[in-house]
Amino acid sequence: xxxxLERVLDAMADAGFDVLLLGRESNSRYVxxxxxxxxxxxxxxxxxxxxxRETGAVHMLSITDDGIPPDVPPKNxxxxxxxxxxxxxxxxxxxxxxxxxxxxxxxxxxxxxQLIKGxxxxxxxxxxxxxxxxxxxxxxxxxxxxIRAAVETVQAAFSAVTEALKLGVTEQELKGxxxxxxxxxxxxxPSFEGTFSVADAGxxxxxxxxxxxIKAGDLVxxxxxxxxxxxxxxxxxxxxxxxxxxxxxSAHATxxxxxxxxxxxxxxxxTGATVEGVGIGHEEMAxxxxxxxxxxxxxxxxSDPVLVxxxxxxxxxxxxxxxTLL
Amino acid sequence: xxxxxGFDAPLDLARMRRERRAKLVEQMHAQGVDALVLLxxxxxxxxxxxxxxxxxxxxxxxxxxxxxxxxxxAPPHVWTWFPEGAPDELPSDHVHPGLSLEWEEGARQLLxxxxxxxxxxxxxxxxxxxxxxxxxxxDATMVLSAAKVMKTADELECIRRASQINEAAxxxxxxxxxxxxxxxEVTGRFLRHIFELGATGNSVDPIWQVMPLxxxxxxxxxxxxVVFPTVTKDAPLEDGDLVWVDNxxxxxxxxxxxxxxxxxxxxxDDRQRSQCRQWRDLISVVLExxxxxxxxxxxxxxxxxxxxxxxxxxxxxxxxxxIGTDSAEMPFLGTDLGNEFDETTVLAxxxxxVLEPVIWEDxxxxxxxxxVIAITDAGYEILSSLSxxxxx
Numbered sequence: 018x019x020x021x022l023e024r025v026l027d028a029m030a031d032a033g034f035d036v037l038l039l040g041r042e043s044n045s046r047y048v049x050x051x052x053x054x055x056x057x058x059x060x061x062x063x064x065x066x067x068x069x070r071e072t073g074a075v076h077m078l079s080i081t082d083d084g085i086p087p088d089v090p091p092k093n094x095x096x097x098x099x100x101x102x103x104x105x106x107x108x109x110x111x112x113x114x115x116x117x118x119x120x121x122x123x124x125x126x127x128x129x130x131q132l133i134k135g136x137x138x139x140x141x142x143x144x145x146x147x148x149x150x151x152x153x154x155x156x157x158x159x160x161x162x163x164i165r166a167a168v169e170t171v172q173a174a175f176s177a178v179t180e181a182l183k184l185g186v187t188e189q190e191l192k193g194x195x196x197x198x199x200x201x202x203x204x205x206x207p208s209f210e211g212t213f214s215v216a217d218a219g220x221x222x223x224x225x226x227x228x229x230x231i232k233a234g235d236l237v238x239x240x241x242x243x244x245x246x247x248x249x250x251x252x253x254x255x256x257x258x259x260x261x262x263x264x265x266x267s268a269h270a271t272x273x274x275x276x277x278x279x280x281x282x283x284x285x286x287x288t289g290a291t292v293e294g295v296g297i298g299h300e301e302m303a304x305x306x307x308x309x310x311x312x313x314x315x316x317x318x319x320s321d322p323v324l325v326x327x328x329x330x331x332x333x334x335x336x337x338x339x340x341t342l343l
Numbered sequence: 344x345x346x347x348x349g350f351d352a353p354l355d356l357a358r359m360r361r362e363r364r365a366k367l368v369e370q371m372h373a374q375g376v377d378a379l380v381l382l383x384x385x386x387x388x389x390x391x392x393x394x395x396x397x398x399x400x401x402x403x404x405x406x407x408x409x410x411x412x413x414x415x416x417a418p419p420h421v422w423t424w425f426p427e428g429a430p431d432e433l434p435s436d437h438v439h440p441g442l443s444l445e446w447e448e449g450a451r452q453l454l455x456x457x458x459x460x461x462x463x464x465x466x467x468x469x470x471x472x473x474x475x476x477x478x479x480x481x482d483a484t485m486v487l488s489a490a491k492v493m494k495t496a497d498e499l500e501c502i503r504r505a506s507q508i509n510e511a512a513x514x515x516x517x518x519x520x521x522x523x524x525x526x527x528e529v530t531g532r533f534l535r536h537i538f539e540l541g542a543t544g545n546s547v548d549p550i551w552q553v554m555p556l557x558x559x560x561x562x563x564x565x566x567x568x569v570v571f572p573t574v575t576k577d578a579p580l581e582d583g584d585l586v587w588v589d590n591x592x593x594x595x596x597x598x599x600x601x602x603x604x605x606x607x608x609x610x611x612d613d614r615q616r617s618q619c620r621q622w623r624d625l626i627s628v629v630l631e632x633x634x635x636x637x638x639x640x641x642x643x644x645x646x647x648x649x650x651x652x653x654x655x656x657x658x659x660x661x662x663x664x665x666i667g668t669d670s671a672e673m674p675f676l677g678t679d680l681g682n683e684f685d686e687t688t689v690l691a692x693x694x695x696x697v698l699e700p701v702i703w704e705d706x707x708x709x710x711x712x713x714x715v716i717a718i719t720d721a722g723y724e725i726l727s728s729l730s731x732x733x734x735x
Contacts, residue, residue: 041400055548057400057546058385058400061465080564096566098679126482147469201525208401209396210544211396224396224425299399
């Protein structure tokens with residue numbers, strides 16, 4: 018059995034969940050590692066993946082098994098419908114769903130809230146997102162290797178930005194150079210559309226690139242991330258166009274050094290850094306989350322004008338910085 | 344390298360935001376809703392004009408902008424992680440720091456800001472669902488879709504520009520699609536060109552699917568029809584491959600939807616040309632029925648009369664779908680909601696639709712492309728500009 022599914026089923030047993038209805042693609046992807054078409058932006062909840070504790074089976078919304086691993090056989094696929102009642106109706110036919118008492122969901126809409134309560138009147142709807150977040154946080158060696166591969170891709174694509182950064186090139190063109198290289202180095206999609214923005218003294222980095230052309234003496238903030246086989250790798254650096262880039266602030270090393278077993282995420286954030294979880298894309302972490310070996314973080318510091326960010330593996334005694342570009 | 348695309352027609356983004364909100368407020372009055380609480384990013388873009396960087400869903404939901412719109416037409420309140428994306432006309436005390444609705448604390452902050460009266464919401468995070476327990480909330484979808492379905496002149500111009508950028512990128516990429524090229528290389532070149540041309544985001548993983556010639560040669564299908572779309576593969580394209588293209592990019596929050604068929608490394612053969620002609624004829628027949636007051640069923644019936652053996656579109660999709668700040672939104676024509684539902688969908692000026700019929704001849708592949716049209720007072724205007732050079 019796929020180790021992620023095994024962990025999710027164990028967590029469901031501990032929490033007393035009978036069924037999970039997952040609408041968030043990153044949750045479905047974690048459970049199945051299926052490669053489905055990625056669409057940018059948020060999407061309102063609709064159940065794209067169903068996990069049944071009693072049978073241990075996973076069912077997915079799909080008309081084909083293309084991209085879907087063999088542990089989810091074609092008989093476990095339920096079809097797309099434009100009528101939400103049909104989708105839910107199909108799900109209630111799945112073995113173990115009609116008898117379920119507790120169903121975890123990772124989001125809801127007013128419509129699905131009503132439909133679930135109407136079609137499964139005895140069911141209690143509970144928070145499945147917290148369960149998935151906690152299960153997804155600690156990474157196996159295999160998971161970390163996949164993140165290492167994503168870091169390799171993001172760094173290769175970052176090099177295209179370094180190469181393209183010349184007098185007169187626009188911020189948008191730098192974004193184009195990055196995404197072109199990304200696609201031929203193992204990732205079809207960024208985890209977010211990156212920052213490629215000229216540093217303006219005293220102002221925080223702008224997230225969204227414009228058609229502004231780079232001038233001599235400009236410093237440029239570059240923050241980029243990719244998804245490779247679902248896993249994220251991200252990096253942030255400040256580049257110069259005919260300009261000396263000031264040294265990376267020492268605060269960055271201070272934050273990174275705290276990424277060890279037993280620390281809290283809040284300890285790292287207290288240094289002024291932005292700290293986020295890295296996994297199947299962005300993973301949300303609370304200040305109170307305790308670090309343990311295997312957790313992967315994106316740690317970013319900004320000290321005007323220098324932006325720097327690294328993908329970091331939490332270690333027992335010392336962290337491992339997975340991103341290696343200087 | 345492509346140069347940023349210039350545009351002749353005027354576009355006034357501030358007017359577009361003003362007119363969109365006026366439409367929303369009108370619908371709120373009509374439907375008895377006093378306030379909208381919006382979490383969906385396309386909805387927040389539409390209602391409050393807030394821009395955010397395109398992102399994978401996992402980041403998009405955790406760094407989402409949130410908007411509250413009130414029927415008294417006061418400026419919206421927005422919470423955003425990207426203050427640079429808030430529109431200039433929004434008073435600074437209406438732009439608040441980003442809310443983390445994945446935690447109870449953030450959910451309670453939004454609860455505290457909840458206006459009185461009848462409130463409608465588009466979706467819940469689980470902490471928000473928990474703190475809102477006991478509150479009677481309506482579904483915001485009906486207000487949103489009623490406002491969104493009719494586009495203003497500025498919205499039409501955004502969709503036109505998104506289409507033009509998408510088409511120009513395709514024109515730049517197409518000559519490089521030769522035997523030996525990998526699908527992922529095509530993706531890379533396409534992404535570079537859209538940003539050079541001025542796209543503000545890429546919305547859908549670009550699709551260049553090598554089609555089987557028959558359903559049974561293809562991957563498993565639950566519908567019995569040909570499977571489309573599937574994710575782009577790293578394998579090199581081969582001489583004679585039949586490729587169905589499908590892309591979506593964003594310009595100022597509005598989506599393009601580009602579809603076409605390519606034959607790799609050679610000219611289409613007579614059979615393929617005939618399929619293309621049938622597709623274009625089918626579009627003509629559907630367009631003849633396309634005018635204000637026509638029902639969606641009038642259009643699907645016109646398409647069915649051309650191809651009596653099988654409905655000429657993918658059965659898990661539709662003959663046509665609307666497009667705007669979402670890449671597929673109302674109206675939908677020819678879905679599994681059925682003919683009776685289609686009878687109730689009546690076309691009106693300002694609606695924008697993507698027609699995506701399919702000509703499939705099992706054993707010989709098929710042709711698929713997409714035309715984007717707007718309903719006008721007189722009938723329709725075609726917003727897309729597909730190239731037919733290799734098919735004529």
